[in-house]
Amino acid sequence: MRGPRLAASVVALIAAHSVSAAELITNIEARKITRLDGEWQTIVDPYENGYYDYRLEPLANGFFKNEKPKTKSDRVEYDFDASRRLDVPGDWNTQRPELLLYEGTVWYKKSFDYETLPHTRVFAHFGAVSQRAIVYLNGERLGEHDGGFTPFNFEITDRVKPTGNFLVVKVDNVRRRDGVPTVNTDWWNYGGITGPVSLVEVPETYVADYVVQLRKGSLNEIAGWVRLAGSQLQQKLTIEIPEAGIAHTVATDPEGFASFRFPARVSLWSPEDPKLYDVAVVSETDRVRDSIGFRSVEVEGTEMLLNGEPIFLRGVSAHAEAPLRTGRAYSVEDARILLGWVKEMGGNFVRLAHYPHSEAMIREADRLGVLVWSEVPVYWTIQWDNPATFDNARQQLSENVIRDRNRASIILWSVGNETPIGPARNSFLTRLVARVRELDPTRLVTAALEIHDIDDTTLLIDDPLGDELDVLGCNEYIGWYRGLPELCDRVRWKSAYDKPLVMSEFGGGAAYGHHGDALTRWTEEYQESLYEHQVAMLKRIPFLRGTTPWILMDFRSPRRQLPHIQDFFNRKGLVSERGHKKKAFFVMQRFYAELATDWQRSAP
Numbered sequence: 033m034r035g036p037r038l039a040a041s042v043v044a045l046i047a048a049h050s051v052s053a054a055e056l057i058t059n060i061e062a063r064k065i066t067r068l069d070g071e072w073q074t075i076v077d078p079y080e081n082g083y084y085d086y087r088l089e090p091l092a093n094g095f096f097k098n099e100k101p102k103t104k105s106d107r108v109e110y111d112f113d114a115s116r117r118l119d120v121p122g123d124w125n126t127q128r129p130e131l132l133l134y135e136g137t138v139w140y141k142k143s144f145d146y147e148t149l150p151h152t153r154v155f156a157h158f159g160a161v162s163q164r165a166i167v168y169l170n171g172e173r174l175g176e177h178d179g180g181f182t183p184f185n186f187e188i189t190d191r192v193k194p195t196g197n198f199l200v201v202k203v204d205n206v207r208r209r210d211g212v213p214t215v216n217t218d219w220w221n222y223g224g225i226t227g228p229v230s231l232v233e234v235p236e237t238y239v240a241d242y243v244v245q246l247r248k249g250s251l252n253e254i255a256g257w258v259r260l261a262g263s264q265l266q267q268k269l270t271i272e273i274p275e276a277g278i279a280h281t282v283a284t285d286p287e288g289f290a291s292f293r294f295p296a297r298v299s300l301w302s303p304e305d306p307k308l309y310d311v312a313v314v315s316e317t318d319r320v321r322d323s324i325g326f327r328s329v330e331v332e333g334t335e336m337l338l339n340g341e342p343i344f345l346r347g348v349s350a351h352a353e354a355p356l357r358t359g360r361a362y363s364v365e366d367a368r369i370l371l372g373w374v375k376e377m378g379g380n381f382v383r384l385a386h387y388p389h390s391e392a393m394i395r396e397a398d399r400l401g402v403l404v405w406s407e408v409p410v411y412w413t414i415q416w417d418n419p420a421t422f423d424n425a426r427q428q429l430s431e432n433v434i435r436d437r438n439r440a441s442i443i444l445w446s447v448g449n450e451t452p453i454g455p456a457r458n459s460f461l462t463r464l465v466a467r468v469r470e471l472d473p474t475r476l477v478t479a480a481l482e483i484h485d486i487d488d489t490t491l492l493i494d495d496p497l498g499d500e501l502d503v504l505g506c507n508e509y510i511g512w513y514r515g516l517p518e519l520c521d522r523v524r525w526k527s528a529y530d531k532p533l534v535m536s537e538f539g540g541g542a543a544y545g546h547h548g549d550a551l552t553r554w555t556e557e558y559q560e561s562l563y564e565h566q567v568a569m570l571k572r573i574p575f576l577r578g579t580t581p582w583i584l585m586d587f588r589s590p591r592r593q594l595p596h597i598q599d600f601f602n603r604k605g606l607v608s609e610r611g612h613k614k615k616a617f618f619v620m621q622r623f624y625a626e627l628a629t630d631w632q633r634s635a636p
């Protein structure tokens with residue numbers, strides 16, 4: 033008995049693993065989807081009582097079984113149906129006052145019926161679950177996911193029933209030393225199912241993924257690939273871009289893969305004219321539509337070129353903090369408000385710090401014409417030597433790139449923020465850069481680096497990671513963590529690299545409506561003066577090609593404790609969390625208006 037039973041459990045383990053590794057379905061909005069958003073029944077479980085027994089051994093019959101007493105004598109010490117609800121998508125912290133600071137497990141349950149059509153496959157897709165999820169369908173484990181910002185899915189074709197399904201997700205946002213991010217961040221550790229949940233239906237053999245972009249280095253040739261998954265891997269497929277008169281047919285190889293390259297006369301996507309084309313990938317068994325913009329992005333020496341023309345990135349950093357209501361942003365409405373402020377400031381660029389933001393945000397940036405710096409939470413001091421930490425960072429980075437590599441707005445992938453130079457870190461980040469280039473050879477790679485002080489007023493960018501990057505990012509806080517604002521007038525900037533620099537962070541805190549003179553901390557006047565000195569300094573840096581001050585809007589952070597000023601908010605926003613613009617907002621607005629008209633450089 034023992035042999036076969038062991039073998040069965042090994043098979044089950046492998047199956048569980050392969051389900052958890054289910055390839056990400058991209059562009060789910062173009063699929064037949066059933067949303068499972070709305071209220072989910074939830075159990076707050078700080079001691080993981082629904083997962084472990086009193087010996088801390090995993091329970092065979094945990095909360096994921098959704099048990100009910102069958103007789104009046106049965107003892108079942110939980111009841112989803114009688115428990116309180118939470119909205120999905122949404123963090124739990126801002127939905128109930130007692131959960132504001134909660135870090136632990138919450139179980140989520142949703143019941144649904146689902147009629148599966150013959151020859152189709154069904155996936156349970158999660159836009160984001162912060163930080164870790166273990167997912168069960170009808171009491172059986174589907175798999176797990178670690179990483180609070182990127183999508184994942186599990187195939188449920190053979191498990192879903194016409195009626196009476198229940199999906200249970202154990203969500204846990206405990207900070208871990210070996211996590212990505214690690215225990216120490218300057219943003220709120222929002223927990224919950226923070227992205228939409230959908231059942232995605234695809235044909236038995238379906239378009240698993242595709243890239244349709246301008247060929248690197250070209251403005252009139254489209255290149256890319258398509259990959260099918262399923263049993264009928266050899267098919268003819270066509271890339272259709274009706275508005276450009278394109279219908280290009282290729283055949284997939286025995287692995288279901290086809291690459292293509294063809295001439296295309298398209299209007300180029302740019303912030304001034306964010307032209308998107310309807311693109312369809314049509315195979316014999318499937319058809320997926322997307323909305324894609326075509327543009328090129330390159331560097332030449334210290335120049336950044338968009339569609340072959342030099343560009344200055346007039347940007348600002350932003351967290352995925354929901355405007356006006358706080359909490360983790362996830363909706364199109366959130367995106368419109370945040371990006372609306374970027375545009376009002378005169379910006380053409382946003383740094384989405386410090387982790388992947390929602391797909392809604394990126395799609396809205398595509399529509400509005402805002403260039404994007406996209407980042408993964410490789411932040412401060414994570415465990416550079418830990419292979420599991422690396423694997424997790426690599427996985428989150430991959431999911432981010434795979435989700436968004438058809439989006440014209442994204443021009444920069446960032447592999448990390450303010451990480452300390454050292455052999456293990458250098459190797460870690462170098463391997464992440466290589467991974468980005470493997471997944472997306474068309475965009476540029478960057479990271480927010482720190483400064484090397486030569487002396488009090490000479491600042492040098494010479495982080496060895498610079499060798500690997502296309503564009504240098506640099507966080508400096510002159511006038512806030514480093515001297516007073518007037519120090520900006522005296523510093524000189526040097527770079528060890530012939531590469532463009534984006535000043536990825538500078539700024540200072542001010543409580544909206546708090547006034548005083550320009551040397552009184554936390555006043556709008558201090559912040560305004562700091563920005564004025566910064567702008568004057570920035571104008572003197574010859575290799576500067578972009579600025580993303582810290583930060584668009586005030587955001588929640590447990591590190592920010594000063595009563596009446598911070599109250600758990602980082603106040604470096606140019607806009608308050610209620611949407612009030614501070615004086616410094618207008619300094620940037622003036623600077624960007626000037627840059628938009630005066631910034632002219634000829635390519636070297």
Ligand code: GCB
Nearest residue numbers: 218449450507537582602604
């Ligand atoms: C930084 C970090 C950012 C912080 C910011 C601050 O350098 O990159 O995450 O929030 O400083 O406000 O101190």
